[in-house]
Amino acid sequence: MKFSHKIQQCGLSPMRKFYPYEVAAEAKGLRVHHLNIGQPDIETPRAFFDAARDFGETVLAYAPAPGVEVYLEAVRDYYARLGYPITCDEILATYGGSEALQIVLPCVLDEGDEILIPEPFYPNYDTFVRVTGAAIRPIPTSAEEGYRYADRARIEPLINEHTRAILITNPGNPTGVVLTPEERRLMVDIAKEHDLLLISDEVYREIVYGDEAPSSMLEFTDAAENVAVVDSISKRFSATGARVGALISRNKELMGQAMKLCQGRLCAATLDQVAAAALYRKMDAAYYAGVREEYRRRKDAVVAALNRVPNVQFSEPEGAFYLMVTLPVDDAEKLQYFLLEEFQDQGETVMYAPGEGFYGEPGKGRNEIRIAYVTNPDDLTRSIELLGLGIRAYNSRKQ
């Protein structure tokens, strides 16, 4: 049987190959610390489970294709509180941020088209783009410049007749970069001037460590036609398994095209939307502040611990709960195998996401890793200590 070209170009998760080695390490009795996964240990607010429990219907019926009304209204009101007035018609309920991307990308991308994405990028973007038949043209950044990408001279030469969109993650996964107000304005200006869709993945919106309020590309009402926002409750409310997100745009034609795909798959899950609405309704400013403070403690713990590891390079994250670290090793994948197969300290070792999977070009990011800091500060401190000890052992082993 013949498989499609596009599916053959898609990759499996780069983390997958380490799984058997993790299992083997644990079978030897090792405790494996995880810096590799974006699953927070923060409790999902009870409001979600309470709403699911109190669901009063006897038939679990289809939701409307664009979303359950209470969910759409809750999202609308959440954005109003942020200072971005939108209407329910400008929101489509999706299965997490992932489906928002799976809906918006085929609306603008045909085979042979290109989309600009700052590199390093979230690896699943590659799958979502390839399945449309289009390709990512990476906006290259560098560790030395802290992975900043909002630079007209860097971006405009990459735009050609095949370019249809720009996709950014702000706050950034895997880099922790948060755009300044000027950088946000620049990105939207570039999209508008070149008639491109700026797709802004803002699922980490609230997790910012500076003084600025949480932001959105919806701010720029003069460029509303060129902006689509991807959102999700997954990280905001530590409810990744709920799979409730949103595609938001004031571009009516875009939303009309997107509706075709929403109708095609009938609806997103009814009960999860109702429960997500309760999260938006019941969690107040103190909740958001508490979550932000918790991640700040974790970020501070990771940064302090990394400062004790010789010869690593990194920029302090400004948001989200990830950072890229350049290691003093030849190959971060080889180090990962070493950490799982040969290394241990007091019966413990550590896993991370090797950097190469976050780059479009093979070979790039080979001595970089992505760290997700989603566990408690003590565990994070120990994890980074293990990383440092592992690097030393790796570099001093007999070759």
Add this chain to the structure above:
Amino acid sequence: MKFSHKIQQCGLSPMRKFYPYEVAAEAKGLRVHHLNIGQPDIETPRAFFDAARDFGETVLAYAPAPGVEVYLEAVRDYYARLGYPITCDEILATYGGSEALQIVLPCVLDEGDEILIPEPFYPNYDTFVRVTGAAIRPIPTSAEEGYRYADRARIEPLINEHTRAILITNPGNPTGVVLTPEERRLMVDIAKEHDLLLISDEVYREIVYGDEAPSSMLEFTDAAENVAVVDSISKRFSATGARVGALISRNKELMGQAMKLCQGRLCAATLDQVAAAALYRKMDAAYYAGVREEYRRRKDAVVAALNRVPNVQFSEPEGAFYLMVTLPVDDAEKLQYFLLEEFQDQGETVMYAPGEGFYGEPGKGRNEIRIAYVTNPDDLTRSIELLGLGIRAYNSRKQ
């Protein structure tokens, strides 16, 4: 901004255009009976809500990409009870049957490829296929032959170098056709001989009115490489809003390709999978028999009522809860507008799905309609009576 060719070729739901007329009719005080929607009124078993309520985790975490273990095991055991042994590795949990199609189709379809689908077909198939860049080549059937399609002489001439797959719905939506054992064998033989993937959408499996047991294309182990089954709890357990389905295949390479897309979107909703597992675990043979009996009563009510309407043509459905009816009118869409705008009987009127939306070629099916019989027999009887009265009024109106 430029939208993709593929999204522009997708259509909005053909039912959507009648919605404002329905609202207007109700605003006039009319009661509108619904033969147009596939949302059953049968209660979702409490087991679903109980399991959702009893979910014991404090963090609603990502499910594994291929599915929650208890759900995969429950599906495996359900198929074992049917006589089709499969392993959990041969099952991927999906957002309903819809996502199973959204996953399997791009695995085999590239731009310019073709997929054979018996016509009339479920309209959303068209969206799922177009978004891959491929096109449907309809297998034409006729009302006179009861929409039967499993016929080598009819199918083989449609296969060419672009053909990659055959997609069937068995039991059939919108036709109610159920393949005989010989017809099932023929379909799988054709797929095997031409090295095509036979995608069998079996979401209505249990709703069959003959003496035969519920069947699956998984029966043909000698053609296992060529078969993928689409399944869902939506109709089986009247839980359409749960959005829990499955893609099932013994073709390891296909499942490996499909896994790329499963990993890309991270997972299907955790809580709904856990609750769906409880449905599979707790609902016994009596439950399935009860549901089948209920739909049989509804089918009998519809058939009896249709037999009282002059000059309509239809074949008695063998399964699912739909049938196509040929009306003695020039245009079923015009009749629908008439029923909503001009007609009423004792303050009541009726809606159905005009047949044209179930055909690939414009103009086909213009005097046909699809009826979904998902309400109680009394309501169905009255709905069909209204249809008959409406046809008489429509045909005797002054032109």
